[in-house]
Amino acid sequence: MKVLVAVKRVVDYNVKVRAKADGSDVDLNNVKMAINPFCEIAVEEAVRLKEAGTATEVIAVSIGDKACQEQIRTALALGADRGIQVETESNVEPLVVAKLLKGVVDKEQPQLVILGKQSIDGDNNQTGQMLGALANMPQGTFASEVVVDGDKLNVTREVDGGLQTVSLNLPAVVTTDLRLNEPRYASLPNIMKAKKKQLDVYSPADLGVEVTSHLTQVSVEPPAERQAGIKVEDVDQLVDKLKNEAKVIS
Amino acid sequence: MIEWTEQQQMIRGMMRDFIEKEIQPHIDDLEYNGMPPYDLMRKMFATFGIDQMATANFDRQIAREEAGDTPDKSNDDKTTEERPLTDAALDAVAMPMLLPMELSRVCPGLVTALGVSVGLTANAIMAKGSLAQKKRFARDLLTFEKVGAWAITEPNSGSDAFGSMKSTARRDGEGGYILNGNKTFITNGPFADTIVFICRLEDPEREQQDWKIVSFILDSGMPGLDQSAPFKKMGIGSSPTGELFLSDVKVGPDRLMGESEDGYGRSGAKSTFSAERSGVAAMALGLVERSLEMSLEYANTRVQFGQPIGNYQLVQLKLAKMEVARLNIENMIFRYIETRARGKDLTLAEASAMKLYSAQAAMEVTSEAVQIFGGAGYMRESRVEQLMRDSKILQIYAGTDEMQVVAMARDLMGRS
Numbered sequence: 171m172k173v174l175v176a177v178k179r180v181v182d183y184n185v186k187v188r189a190k191a192d193g194s195d196v197d198l199n200n201v202k203m204a205i206n207p208f209c210e211i212a213v214e215e216a217v218r219l220k221e222a223g224t225a226t227e228v229i230a231v232s233i234g235d236k237a238c239q240e241q242i243r244t245a246l247a248l249g250a251d252r253g254i255q256v257e258t259e260s261n262v263e264p265l266v267v268a269k270l271l272k273g274v275v276d277k278e279q280p281q282l283v284i285l286g287k288q289s290i291d292g293d294n295n296q297t298g299q300m301l302g303a304l305a306n307m308p309q310g311t312f313a314s315e316v317v318v319d320g321d322k323l324n325v326t327r328e329v330d331g332g333l334q335t336v337s338l339n340l341p342a343v344v345t346t347d348l349r350l351n352e353p354r355y356a357s358l359p360n361i362m363k364a365k366k367k368q369l370d371v372y373s374p375a376d377l378g379v380e381v382t383s384h385l386t387q388v389s390v391e392p393p394a395e396r397q398a399g400i401k402v403e404d405v406d407q408l409v410d411k412l413k414n415e416a417k418v419i420s
Numbered sequence: 421m422i423e424w425t426e427q428q429q430m431i432r433g434m435m436r437d438f439i440e441k442e443i444q445p446h447i448d449d450l451e452y453n454g455m456p457p458y459d460l461m462r463k464m465f466a467t468f469g470i471d472q473m474a475t476a477n478f479d480r481q482i483a484r485e486e487a488g489d490t491p492d493k494s495n496d497d498k499t500t501e502e503r504p505l506t507d508a509a510l511d512a513v514a515m516p517m518l519l520p521m522e523l524s525r526v527c528p529g530l531v532t533a534l535g536v537s538v539g540l541t542a543n544a545i546m547a548k549g550s551l552a553q554k555k556r557f558a559r560d561l562l563t564f565e566k567v568g569a570w571a572i573t574e575p576n577s578g579s580d581a582f583g584s585m586k587s588t589a590r591r592d593g594e595g596g597y598i599l600n601g602n603k604t605f606i607t608n609g610p611f612a613d614t615i616v617f618i619c620r621l622e623d624p625e626r627e628q629q630d631w632k633i634v635s636f637i638l639d640s641g642m643p644g645l646d647q648s649a650p651f652k653k654m655g656i657g658s659s660p661t662g663e664l665f666l667s668d669v670k671v672g673p674d675r676l677m678g679e680s681e682d683g684y685g686r687s688g689a690k691s692t693f694s695a696e697r698s699g700v701a702a703m704a705l706g707l708v709e710r711s712l713e714m715s716l717e718y719a720n721t722r723v724q725f726g727q728p729i730g731n732y733q734l735v736q737l738k739l740a741k742m743e744v745a746r747l748n749i750e751n752m753i754f755r756y757i758e759t760r761a762r763g764k765d766l767t768l769a770e771a772s773a774m775k776l777y778s779a780q781a782a783m784e785v786t787s788e789a790v791q792i793f794g795g796a797g798y799m800r801e802s803r804v805e806q807l808m809r810d811s812k813i814l815q816i817y818a819g820t821d822e823m824q825v826v827a828m829a830r831d832l833m834g835r836s
Binding site for chain 2 (some may be wrong): 198204240244245247295354355356358360361363364365
C-alpha cells in the first residue's frame with residue numbers, strides 16, 4: 171500500500187508570533203520554522219504502517235517555496251521514502267492546496283493519504299476534507315486510531331461526544347488528531363540517509379492545476395492585551411465585581 | 421564553511437527538542453540533587469542511534485586493524501597529506517561537535533561527563549591500547565554502556581601533570597604490577613566502570629622524575645581501588661567529580677595500556693589534551709548562543725522607566741559584545757572543521773587560541789547575561805546564573821587559560 175503524507179512548513183509552535191508593523195501578515199523574519207505538529211503525527215503514522223508491513227512506500231509532499239524542502243527532508247529523516255515539492259508561493263489557500271494534492275494523488279495513486287487535521291498557522295482545518303471531496307475518496311478526520319483491515323480502514327475519530335469509529339473503503343483520506351501517536355526523533359543515521367533520498371519538484375502546471383486565489387488576507391493583528399488583574403478584598407467585593415463589572419452572574 | 425549545513429541544523433533541531441523535553445525537566449535533580457546523568461545520556465544515545473553508529477565505527481576500525489592496518493594516528497600526525505574538501509568530510513568533523521553544542525545550551529555538565537567517558541577515556545584506549553584491550557574495554561565505553569574515567573590529576577599535580585606525579589606502578593616480579601596513588605578532580609570518578617590510571621613505572625636505576633609514564637586500565641571494584649562520593653562543586657553539578665584511591669592494586673600485564681611498557685608516553689597523553697580543545701569551543705558556543713537568546717528575549721520584554729531595557733545603550737552594548745563573541749567562536753569552529761576535513765590539523769597555537777578565547781568569551785557573555793537579567797538573573801529560576809557558574813570550568817579544565825597562553829607562546833616562538 172502506497173501512502174501519501176502531506177507536510178506543511180509553519181512557525182515553530184514554541185515561537186511567540188508577532189504581527190508585522192503594517193498589519194499585513196505575521197512577521198516571519200528570523201523566526202524558527204518547523205514541520206506542522208499535526209503533519210508530523212501524520213508522518214509518524216505512515217512510517218508505523220510501513221514498519222508494520224502494511225505500507226510499502228511512504229511519500230512526503232509539501233506545497234510552497236523552496237524553503238519547504240527542509241520540512242520534506244525532516245519527513246524523510248523520520249522514515250518517509252521519497253519526497254515531492256509542489257513549488258508555489260509560500261502562502262496558498264486550502265482549496266488550492268487540496269487541488270494540488272489531488273494532482274499529486276492522480277499522479278501517484280496512493281491507497282491512503284494522511285494529513286494533519288489543521289496547520290497551527292492558519293488553523294483552517296479544510297484541506298483534508300476538500301481533498302476527500304475532490305478526489306472522491308472517503309475521509310476519516312480527527313483520527314485517534316487508524317487500523318487497516320483488509321481493503322478497509324477503521325478510523326477512530328475524536329468527536330465532541332466521545333469517540334466514533336468509521337470504516338472507510340480504500341483509497342481514503344485521513345486527518346490526524348493530537349492523540350493518534352507520539353512522533354519519534356529522527357536518528358542521526360536516518361537524518362544522513364534522508365539527504366540521499368529522492369525529492370522531485372513539480373510546478374502546479376505539471377499537475378494541471380491553475381493557482382487562483384479566492385481569499386484575500388485583509389489584516390493581521392495581535393490579540394488584545396489582557397488587562398492586569400486585581401486582588402479583591404473579600405467575597406462581597408468579588409460577587410459585586412462578577413455581577414456588575416464582568417457581568418458573568420446576575 | 422561559513423554556516424551549518426541544512427542537515428547539521430536538522431540534527432541540532434532534533435537534539436534541541438529532545439533536550440528540552442527529556443533533559444530539561446530533570447535539570448535541578450542533575451545539577452543540585454546528585455542524580456547521575458548516565459541513564460539520560462544513554463536514552464539520548466539510543467534515541468539518535470549514536471550507540472549504533474559508535475558500534476559500527478568500532479567494528480570497522482577493528483576489522484581494519486585485524487586485517488593488518490595500523491590504527492588511525494591522525495590525532496598525532498600533523499603532516500597528513502591534504503585532502504580535497506567534501507561534504508562528507510565536513511560532516512564527519514562537524515557531527516561530533518553538535519551534541520556538545522546543544523547540551524551546553526542547557527547543561528554543560530552532561531558534556532563533561534560524556535566527553536571524559538566517550539572522548540578521553542575511550543579514545544585513549546583506541547589510540548594506545550592493544551587490539552585485545554580495545555575489544556575488552558573501549559567498545560562499551562564508546563556506546564556509553566559503561567562509564568569511563570581518565571585519571572591523571574593528583575592532589576599535588578594539576579597543570580604540571582607529569583612533573584609532580586606521585587602515583588606509581590611497581591613490577592611484582594611475576595609479570596604483573598602493583599599500583600599505588602591518589603587521584604583527584606576525576607570526572608566520572610564516583611561512578612566509573614572503567615578507569616584509565618596514569619602513573620610512573622618504578623625504576624631503581626633512575627631518579628623518580630625520570631621514571632617512565634605508563635597507564636593501566638582498571639575496572640571498578642578491583643581490590644584496593646576506592647572511588648569517592650561526588651564532590652560539591654561551583655557548577656556543572658551534573659558531572660560527577662571525585663577522588664580515586666589506589667593501595668596495592670594488583671594488575672596483570674593485560675591491563676597495561678598497549679600491553680607494553682613503551683606503549684603509552686607523555687605524547688600519548690598530550691595528544692589527548694589537544695583533542696579536548698575543539699570540544700571546549702563547541703561547549704562555549706552553546707553557552708554563548710543560549711545566553712544571547714535569553715538576553716535578547718529579556719531585553720525586549722523587561723520594561724523599566726517606561727520602556728524595554730533593550731532601548732538603553734548600556735544594555736545594547738552588552739548584546740552587541742555577545743554577538744561578536746558568538747560570531748568569533750563560531751568562525752573558529754568552522755575553521756577547525758574545515759581544516760580537519762581537509763586532512764590537516766590546527767597548529768598547537770591555533771588550537772590553544774581557540775580554547776582560550778572561547779572559554780574567556782563564554783565566561784564574559786554568561787556573566788553579562790546575568791547582569792542584563794539583574795536580580796532575576798541572580799536567582800536559580802532564571803537559569804542564566806547556572807550557565808555563568810558552568811562557564812567558569814571552561815577556563816580551568818582541558819588546560820587552564822594560563823597554560824593555553826604558555827602553549828601558544830612556546831609554539832609561536834618555535835620552542836617545545
